[in-house]
Amino acid sequence: MKFFVLAYKNLKRRKSRSFLTIGGVAVAVAVLVCLLGFNAGYQEALTSDVDKMGYQVLVTAKGCPYEAATRVLKGEAGLKFIDEDIYKQIISDPDIDKITPLLVQLVYDPEKSDGKGGFDSYSGIERSYMELKPNVKLKSGEWFSSDDADEVILGYDKAESIQKKLQKTVGDKISIPGEDTNLVIVGIFEKTASLEDGDFFLPLKTAQRIFEIEGKLTSIGIKLKQIDRLQAFEERLYPIASIQVISMSQVKGTILNLVNSAKILIMSVAFIAIFVAIIGVINTILMSVFERTQEIGIMKAIGASKLDIFKLIWIETLIICTLGGIFGSIIAIFGGNFTELLVRKVMPYAPGGRLLLITPELLLFSFFGVIIIGIISGLYPAFRAASMRPIEVIRSGE
Amino acid sequence: MKDFAIRANKLKKIYSSEFEKIVALKEIDVEIKKGEFVTIMGPSGAGKTTFLNLVGCLDRPTSGKLDILGCDPAKSNEEKLCRIRIEKIGFVFEDFFLISSLNSLENVQLPLIFARNFKNNTNPETLLKRVGLDHRLTHFPNELSGGELQRVAVARALVNNPQILLADEPTGNLDTKNAQGLFDLFRELNREEGLTIVVATHNIRLGHSTDRIIHLNDGKIEQDERLVK
Numbered sequence: 221m222k223f224f225v226l227a228y229k230n231l232k233r234r235k236s237r238s239f240l241t242i243g244g245v246a247v248a249v250a251v252l253v254c255l256l257g258f259n260a261g262y263q264e265a266l267t268s269d270v271d272k273m274g275y276q277v278l279v280t281a282k283g284c285p286y287e288a289a290t291r292v293l294k295g296e297a298g299l300k301f302i303d304e305d306i307y308k309q310i311i312s313d314p315d316i317d318k319i320t321p322l323l324v325q326l327v328y329d330p331e332k333s334d335g336k337g338g339f340d341s342y343s344g345i346e347r348s349y350m351e352l353k354p355n356v357k358l359k360s361g362e363w364f365s366s367d368d369a370d371e372v373i374l375g376y377d378k379a380e381s382i383q384k385k386l387q388k389t390v391g392d393k394i395s396i397p398g399e400d401t402n403l404v405i406v407g408i409f410e411k412t413a414s415l416e417d418g419d420f421f422l423p424l425k426t427a428q429r430i431f432e433i434e435g436k437l438t439s440i441g442i443k444l445k446q447i448d449r450l451q452a453f454e455e456r457l458y459p460i461a462s463i464q465v466i467s468m469s470q471v472k473g474t475i476l477n478l479v480n481s482a483k484i485l486i487m488s489v490a491f492i493a494i495f496v497a498i499i500g501v502i503n504t505i506l507m508s509v510f511e512r513t514q515e516i517g518i519m520k521a522i523g524a525s526k527l528d529i530f531k532l533i534w535i536e537t538l539i540i541c542t543l544g545g546i547f548g549s550i551i552a553i554f555g556g557n558f559t560e561l562l563v564r565k566v567m568p569y570a571p572g573g574r575l576l577l578i579t580p581e582l583l584l585f586s587f588f589g590v591i592i593i594g595i596i597s598g599l600y601p602a603f604r605a606a607s608m609r610p611i612e613v614i615r616s617g618e
Numbered sequence: 619m620k621d622f623a624i625r626a627n628k629l630k631k632i633y634s635s636e637f638e639k640i641v642a643l644k645e646i647d648v649e650i651k652k653g654e655f656v657t658i659m660g661p662s663g664a665g666k667t668t669f670l671n672l673v674g675c676l677d678r679p680t681s682g683k684l685d686i687l688g689c690d691p692a693k694s695n696e697e698k699l700c701r702i703r704i705e706k707i708g709f710v711f712e713d714f715f716l717i718s719s720l721n722s723l724e725n726v727q728l729p730l731i732f733a734r735n736f737k738n739n740t741n742p743e744t745l746l747k748r749v750g751l752d753h754r755l756t757h758f759p760n761e762l763s764g765g766e767l768q769r770v771a772v773a774r775a776l777v778n779n780p781q782i783l784l785a786d787e788p789t790g791n792l793d794t795k796n797a798q799g800l801f802d803l804f805r806e807l808n809r810e811e812g813l814t815i816v817v818a819t820h821n822i823r824l825g826h827s828t829d830r831i832i833h834l835n836d837g838k839i840e841q842d843e844r845l846v847k
């Protein structure tokens with residue numbers, strides 16, 4: 221028999237109490253892992269979202285640039301329109317590498333989400349769209365037959381849901397809720413792991429015609445030949461009163477700032493959870509030390525040294541913290557999806573990729589963190605137990 | 619000199635609290651030979667437990683000299699006292715003091731955990747067999763009778779092959795039959811292993827089955843009675 225077995229047997233004796241304490245530690249660890257995982261994941265997801273967008277610069281109607289940017293990132297409409305003439309005007313700018321016009325429109329579909337209703341996003345695009353977006357490729361079918369054909373290309377997820385709900389795929393016809401026109405599905409995009417996977421794509425002219433906004437765009441996506449030419453480019457567009465130029469890296473920074481302030485709040489919650497867990501561990505161990513005053517005295521009487529008792533109590537603390545760390549990591553891994561859902565609800569802008577990045581390093585870090593916390597919180601109870609005097613204890617038992 | 623297991627010279631113990639000083643032992647002189655089976659008797663408060671605790675290195679004397687198998691507890695640090703307790707002394711208590719979360723066998727194994735590099739021990743199963751409990755190895759304390767509990771405690775006290783066995787009213791919680799059985803076991807260990815045994819008890823009849831009765835009263839030795847068989 222070893223110290224470890226002895227410590228374990230003692231914890232087993234007070235099953236529910238040990239279990240609750242382990243639970244407290246597990247929750248603290250899970251919160252910590254999710255939080256740190258979110259920290260890394262959000263940044264990565266946002267960066268990849270912005271990169272996937274393909275634009276470095278976005279031209280929109282004047283308004284709040286960040287609102288505009290997040291709306292475009294989210295594939296939402298509701299933007300003010302700009303004239304197509306502006307597109308024609310800037311297309312020949314020497315600093316532009318690639319440029320594409322966009323018209324995004326939201327349409328209410330009462331059938332969406334199993335009859336609950338919801339908005340679908342329809343994007344009017346031109347061929348240049350595919351040049352700007354490095355990872356938008358046709359999975360099946362082909363590009364529109366002409367630039368004002370009544371045709372539609374589906375995002376990957378949208379294609380799947382239509383296939384499932386209406387058994388329709390390339391070659392079939394679908395309708396836009398509230399409009400008379402029927403559209404032929406001509407193609408399906410590959411998965412991009414961004415929100416655009418859920419969109420409908422029409423030829424720009426077709427979109428302008430169906431939604432009766434001819435000659436208008438919601439935004440223009442631009443990739444510059446060299447990103448450091450951004451300022452000069454911006455200055456040249458400055459005279460055009462009705463538009464603004466938004467740099468996506470700026471937007472990214474602003475969103476991250478916003479998220480950071482939210483993170484500080486969550487961090488403090490995590491610290492409270494950890495603090496409460498430490499108090500819980502100390503309390504549990506201290507209580508079991510006091511309850512076992514007699515037992516500890518007996519062990520001393522039969523030859524246990526101060527160090528032995530210290531070790532015994534300390535190992536108990538470590539077992540609690542280790543088990544808490546293991547369960548906490550498991551909760552974090554499996555509960556991560558739930559957290560992700562929650563985060564998507566409360567965050568100002570949630571990117572399309574996975575928000576929670578739980579890496580082995582992160583788990584290891586949290587795990588050793590909790591062990592260190594265990595080592596520290598076990599010190600006091602172990603010290604109290606070690607300094608008990610055997611004769612007093614034995615006398616109190618008589 | 620080597621003959622003595624325990625030798626006390628003007629051994630004194632004072633318990634002092636905030637309000638009063640209690641002199642529990644008043645300069646006692648006593649010598650107990652190796653292989654002796656000694657009873658300590660006396661009214662409650664006479665100092666029996668105090669004496670056993672001093673001999674068992676659970677406490678330190680206030681003054682006087684104490685020699686336990688050549689070691690002086692007064693001159694030993696905590697760690698040394700611990701070693702003496704582990705290597706030389708076995709303790710049996712009135713309330714058994716077994717660990718309730720461990721079964722008989724594990725209770726007997728317990729001192730081995732603390733013994734570290736001290737390897738002069740007896741196999742716990744052999745010991746339990748010796749005290750007649752080989753059919754109760756995996757029973758927990760709450761599943762054993764008083765007599766059985768005390769025999770587990772004796773086995774535990776013997777696992778490190780001590781030279782001295784100290785027992786403080788070991789029969790206090792036992793019926794007459796079990797009490798007699800325990801003393802028979804003590805006598806057997808004393809005869810066969812040459813174990814030095816010091817027992818505090820109120821039971822005159824049991825006391826008379828040992829080699830010698832030291833009568834304590836009010837912290838002093840009133841009478842030192844050697845029994846001839």
Ligand SMILES: Nc1ncnc2c1ncn2[C@@H]1O[C@H](COP(=O)(O)OP(=O)(O)OP(=O)(O)O)[C@@H](O)[C@H]1O
Binds near residue numbers: 633634662663666
């Ligand atoms: N830790 C202590 N603090 C203060 N006084 C003590 C302490 N231990 C013992 N005493 C006192 O010392 C005296 C001797 O006590 P001791 O326990 O040695 O008696 P005893 O002979 O074992 O009695 P009993 O037969 O009741 O067990 C008593 O008056 C007791 O109250």
Ligand SMILES: [Mg+2]
Binds near residue numbers: 666
């Ligand atoms: Mg007593």
